Amino acid sequence: MPATVRETPDAVVIGMGPGGEDLAGRLADAGLDVVGVDERLVGGECPYWGCIPSKIMVRSADLVGEARRIPGMAGIARVHPEFRPVARRVRQATDDWNDKVAVDRFTGRGGRFLRGTARLTAPGEVTVLGADERETVLRPRQAIVLATGSEPAAPPVPGLAATPYWTNRELIEAEELPESLLIIGGGAIGLELGQAWQRLGCAVTVVEAGPQLLGREEPESGDLLTQVLSADGVSVHTGVEVQGVEYRDGRFQLLCKRGERFSADRLLVATGRRIALDRIGGGVLGLGSEARAVPVDERLRVVGTQGSWPVGIWAIGDVTGKGAFTHMAMYQADVAVRAILGQGGAPARYHAVPRVTFTDPEIGAVGLTEAQARAEGRRVRTAQTELSASSRGYIHGSNGNAGFVKLVADGDTLVGATSAGPSGGEVLGLLSLAVSARIPIAELAATIWAYPTFHRAVGTAVAELA
Structure with missing residues (x-):
């Protein structure tokens, strides 16, 4: 058994996905001695198995779908899809599932990286087990950050576990x-x-x-x-x-x-996805087996640890239960970095979390749905505008313009919105701002919306609420 190594860096970041990597790098930029730990690839799910490679597949398939709309509208087209070029592009984008570039990017900023499984073993203590069975015990002087993400979850369906199913x-x-x-x-x-x-x-x-x-x-x-x-x-x-x-x-x-x-x-x-709190030593945080996420305050500090731990501990990303999105992890990383470095700034807010489903048409949404708003007892008003005369135009007319904008208001401000359509995710940007900044509906109604654009449908829907 290799000898146990003991170190006392300034900070330890467990999980080097998008949020963890960004946070660890920024702490290193600030001059802290930072150790980043991950058992898988630096960069996390997003660049290797999530956002980036999936959107390569989606974009390739969208080209096929668009080409099939040509007949009857712009001429004649015959499409013969081929998967191998798509798979090849995925391998190129992921560096064939190799994270050397990402590791070098982090260490180039002054951080140190450990490949291994990390878990909390005592308040203020992280133990890392490497592939060579070497243990490294880290007792940081300033901060521990949990950024361990989530993993695909499988339902307890009889027979499923014994099959070679895919995630x-x-x-x-x-x-x-x-x-x-x-x-x-x-x-x-x-x-x-x-x-x-x-x-x-x-x-x-x-x-x-x-x-x-x-x-x-x-x-x-x-x-x-x-x-x-x-x-x-x-x-x-x-x-x-x-x-x-x-x-x-x-x-x-x-x-x-x-x-x-x-x-x-x-x-x-x-x-769906699950958070494996047992693997990271959730019991050290006082979390039972029924816990689904790590509770955090508005500065991402783990609830219940202030005053009882010899070092500050924060959590960001999926593990907080605030939304399994790369943009959420990055947003929380910024809040946590400022807290660790004592820089202040705005606390975390979650009333305007955006999300996009990258189908064709795209489904962009932010804030509350109508049902969620009603369940909260809000004074709900809604408005909805179709992008085209009917969704049948998309299916039978093949014009590709099916979609709608739906707004959910409480009083004189929006609390939620959905933009479904060819650019649903892009139209969502202005709706996210409206919900986040609580822009008065009267102000939105006075806005000039460019014609002919998809986001003009927002103005039409707003007019119903004004």
Whole structure:
């Protein structure tokens, strides 16, 4: 057994995803002796298995979808999708799942990196177990930051664990397109990848237990995507509960509560993500097995540790339960860095968290849905404007302009909004600002909206509320 190494840096950052890497680098820039720890790749889920490679697949598939709109509108086009160039671009973008560039980027700023599994072993103490079985015990003088992210979660469906099912990670790394794919879960990940693979030539079936796709968003968003995905050839099934999974002779079969059976070559489980608090020593923080996230205050300091720990401990990103988004981790990293360095500034606020589902059309949303606002007892008013005469124009007319803008107001300000359409994520920017800054509806109504743009629909919807 190798000897245990003991060190006392200024700060330890556990988890070097987008938020952790940014925070650790900024602390190093400030002159602190920082140790960053990760058992996987520096950069985290986003650049290797999430945001970046998935959007390469989505963009490639969008090209196919756009080309198929040419007949009847701009001439004749025949499209023959090919997956290998897409897989090749994914490997290039991820450096073939090698993080040397990212590690060098961090160490070049003065930080130190340890590859290994880290966990809290006592208040103010982090123990790292490396691949060589060497233990490094770190007792930082100033700060510990938990930025450990989340991991794909699989439901406790009988038979599932014994099968070679995929999560987003295995799907992103795939070099060949199977003939057919089953997807359990009708959330953002399943729908983005499902639509992309269908357009690239794979027969896709989506099975969702809830009554609609994108169950956490406005029902209009789920309805729109059900129509569009079905028109693309995706087989969509909502309100279907999977009760068993079988894998025989290279084929998966889903056994469902009402007797439905679905079969395919591959199975993607896209039912959400989990935070493995037990792996990082959540018990040291006083968190029980039922805890779903690390509780933090408005400065991202872990609740209950001030005064009882010899060093400050903060948490950022997925592990805080405030939203599993790269932009959330980066936002929280900024708040935590300022807190650690004593720089003050604005505390964390979560009333205007933006989120985008990168399907075609895109579904952008910010703040509260209508249902959430009503559940909070707010004085809810809504307005909605379609981007085109009807979503049937998208499906049958192939103009690609289906979508809508829906606004949720409480009194004279917006508390939520959805922009669904070809540029839904881009239109969301102005809506995020309106919700975040609590811009009066009268001020929005007095704004001049450029014509003809998709965001002009925001002005039309605002006029209904003014």
